Amino acid sequence: MPDKKKVLIINRRAPYGRSNARDSLDVALTCGVFEMPISILFADDGVFQLIGNHQAGDIGQKNLSANLAALPMYDIDQLFVCTESLNTHGLTFDSLEHSATQLDQTAIQQLIQDHDVVLTF
Amino acid sequence: MALHTLNQPPGNIECLKRCLSALSEGDALLLIEDGVLASLPAYAAHYDQIKVNISLYALQADLAARGLNDLKDNRFIVVDDGGFVDLACEHDKVVSWY
Numbered sequence: 001m002p003d004k005k006k007v008l009i010i011n012r013r014a015p016y017g018r019s020n021a022r023d024s025l026d027v028a029l030t031c032g033v034f035e036m037p038i039s040i041l042f043a044d045d046g047v048f049q050l051i052g053n054h055q056a057g058d059i060g061q062k063n064l065s066a067n068l069a070a071l072p073m074y075d076i077d078q079l080f081v082c083t084e085s086l087n088t089h090g091l092t093f094d095s096l097e098h099s100a101t102q103l104d105q106t107a108i109q110q111l112i113q114d115h116d117v118v119l120t121f
Numbered sequence: 122m123a124l125h126t127l128n129q130p131p132g133n134i135e136c137l138k139r140c141l142s143a144l145s146e147g148d149a150l151l152l153i154e155d156g157v158l159a160s161l162p163a164y165a166a167h168y169d170q171i172k173v174n175i176s177l178y179a180l181q182a183d184l185a186a187r188g189l190n191d192l193k194d195n196r197f198i199v200v201d202d203g204g205f206v207d208l209a210c211e212h213d214k215v216v217s218w219y
Contacts (some may be wrong), residue, residue, distance in 0.1 A: 001198040017155030045132035048158055051188040058182035065188070089131060090163025100212070109192055 006037045011046035015064045023120035032074030043082035052097020068098050079085035122147040124212035128219050130155035140218040144175050151178040160193040
């Protein structure tokens, strides 16, 4: 059996307003079930997904924050966040509930090169 | 006087800029859905540039969903769905920026 492809998921959209964030989680968890190596990068509005204390019940949605917290159970622990995007939105690393490795533009280029498949949401 | 609603996240900064430049004296701006993310202090400079007197609101359920209750700029008044209806009734038109 050939080596499993390394998959990088790039999250660029804010949670809840569109379905992108939830869709990307579905793909990540599906890949996790098949034990494919997954990395997830949060950039642009996607970094808002890493803010904690979500209470989405009043807008009729499920809490995305809880799903993110469950990723390690699927052996998905390669989470990255774009430093430039954090700075743009005035968010500090400490204000994030979910820990992710900070990457600059050069490191993001390398991250993309290191993966076989890149899916953007 | 108009009620302006904005539902776009900061990634669509042109929508925020266009909306703010369209505000007239006495108007109100209500951030809804992903628009509530524009209540973060990082975007304060955009509101500082508004030349007219306006009121700033953000929708409670959308703030809470995104974990922004303690992170938002304090100049935004938090309203619930009933408050949204009140604002719509108090103004003679609603302008949606999306």
